[in-house]
Amino acid sequence: MPETVRKTFVSLLVAGSILAGTSHYCAAADEPDAALIQRGEYLATAGDCVACHTRPGGKPFAGGLKIATPMGDIVSTNITPDPDHGIGAYTEEDFEKSVRHGVRKDGSYLYPAMPYVSYSGLTDGDVKALYAWFMHAVKPVAETPTETSLSFPANVRTAMAGWNMLANHNPPETGDSATFEKMRRGRYLANALEHCGTCHTPRNFILSEKQDQYLAGGPLDGWYAPNITSSKTSGIGDWSEDDLVQYLQTGAVPGRSQAAGPMGEAVEHSTSHLTDADLHALAAYILQVAPQEEEPGQKPRDSFGQATAQPDIRSGDLTRIDDVTELKGGAVYDANCAACHGYDGAGASNRYVPSLFSNSVVGASRPDNLIMTVLYGVNRTAGKTHAFMPGFDGHSDVQRLSDAEVADVVNYVMAQYGNGNPHVTADQVKTFHKK
Known part of the structure; x- marks a missing residue:
């Protein structure tokens, strides 16, 4: 090999090595710290993302679960970081729009089976932590679930723009949610992350939650999410904070209730993994929600x-x-x-x-x-x-x-x-x- 060609070849190898090293360095620099990823995992658990985005027998977060609605079954999507089948190509901005506004990367609207009207209350910091965990800790799965097919007019996704204008959304919280005092933390958990109202609040004719009947109970795929307001007869006002913490932690309070169906899943995948402090904050907030009475004079359930x-x-x-x-x-x-x-x-x-x-x-x-x-x-x-x-x-x-x-x-x-x-x-x- 001529000397000039050899020198040129060596120079290209060195340059390539430098560029490769620089590229690796940039990727490492972009890697979020472990604490942020760990926080994102906790938030995803509190939000119970796995419940809807994992079909029975399927891989975690790969989607495919059928969610029954009056218009047909909504099929949950793959939210693993696979770039072709999941959300691997999403930027943090794309992710935020999906989670808090119900708009996918391609601009199409999500159906509100995805509780973005609740997640809209998440803080910017918690959205960032969720994005870090999904992109850097969740295993990508190369599977595309079947497409959702609903009857008219629900099959027209653009109509969801109008629904979003009419539906009630939580305003985003500010600051560091980990530092919120007990009652504010409980409200944040109940209304945003745990989205309790999604199941326990009745809905109006456009299927938006009736805010004046918050947590008064509602039907859910055959089950009935009961009244969990502070009413001592219609709700759980006769429960202590420790009773509710035990229920959320174990799914059972002897002499009161046992969790089954969707609530059993919520306990298994979400609330049983919360810290004691968060469980007490959540319980304290729920137990002070304004009572909603069903039948006057009735005894507690x-x-x-x-x-x-x-x-x-x-x-x-x-x-x-x-x-x-x-x-x-x-x-x-x-x-x-x-x-x-x-x-x-x-x-x-x-x-x-x-x-x-x-x-x-x-x-x-x-x-x-x-x-x-x-x-x-x-x-x-x-x-x-x-x-x-x-x-x-x-x-x-x-x-x-x-x-x-x-x-x-x-x-x-x-x-x-x-x-x-x-x-x-x-x-x-x-x-x-x-x-």
Whole structure:
């Protein structure tokens, strides 16, 4: 190789090495510090992002979960940092527009199943921390979920611009949210990160939250997110701060309530991971929310019932295994519920299986959550405690109950241990089946 060519070649190699080193240095300089990433992880947990952006059996944050709405199923998107299938090409500004304003990088509008009307209240610093965590700590997944397909007019995404103008949005908080005093921190957690109102606040005809009925309760994909205002009869005003902290931390408060369905998921993936200080701040704020009364003169949901005087409701008659005759409420309870909840409804002595009296699900005026629990069971893990009850719908591996049998056992349990007899019918149960 001629000397001049060799020198030129060496010079190019050196220059390339310098440029490569400079490029690596810049990338390292752009890497957010560990504390910011760690904060972003905590915020994403508080926001329960994984719940909606992970389909059953899917990879975390890869999307694909179907969220039922009156207009059809909304399919959650991939929010991993994959540049082609997720949000890897998003700048921090793009990310902020999506999270706080519901506008994607391509300018199209998100549906409010994504609670950006709540996340709009996030501080700038917390948005920055969330962006740092998603971009630098979440594993990219090269999967594109199926597209959302809704009926007209919801399928016209541009119409969401008008909805955004009419819907109530939280104004963004200022300052460092980690330094907020207790009540302000609780409000920030409840209204922005935990977005409690998304489920627990009823909605108007355009599906925007009714702010004058904040946390008064609302339907949610078959379940009913109950009134959690400070009303001592309709809400949870008779709970102590420690009661609510225990519920958010473990999903159960014996003699009061147990979390199942979407709330069970929120406890498992979000609230059980919050610090004690944040749980107490959140509980303190919720317990001072203005009371919303439902039925004047009613008793608190968790104050109904007592153990039945008759400890054994078995008839003594044997039932053939091939007898498919539909059973009535007491017989259904005897065959499927009494082994765990007791023939007297008192549950297990160690309280792993809850009693059916002094139980807010059984004592509620609406049977929704009891029907859903019978159909789909409970499967919740908080810390090291796994709470499980099998479901009894048509896909059950334990016992498949007909709609009439579900209706009868719900009527039996609510009449025996709860708020009277709700007169649930088989046709009503049929409406609770998931598609």
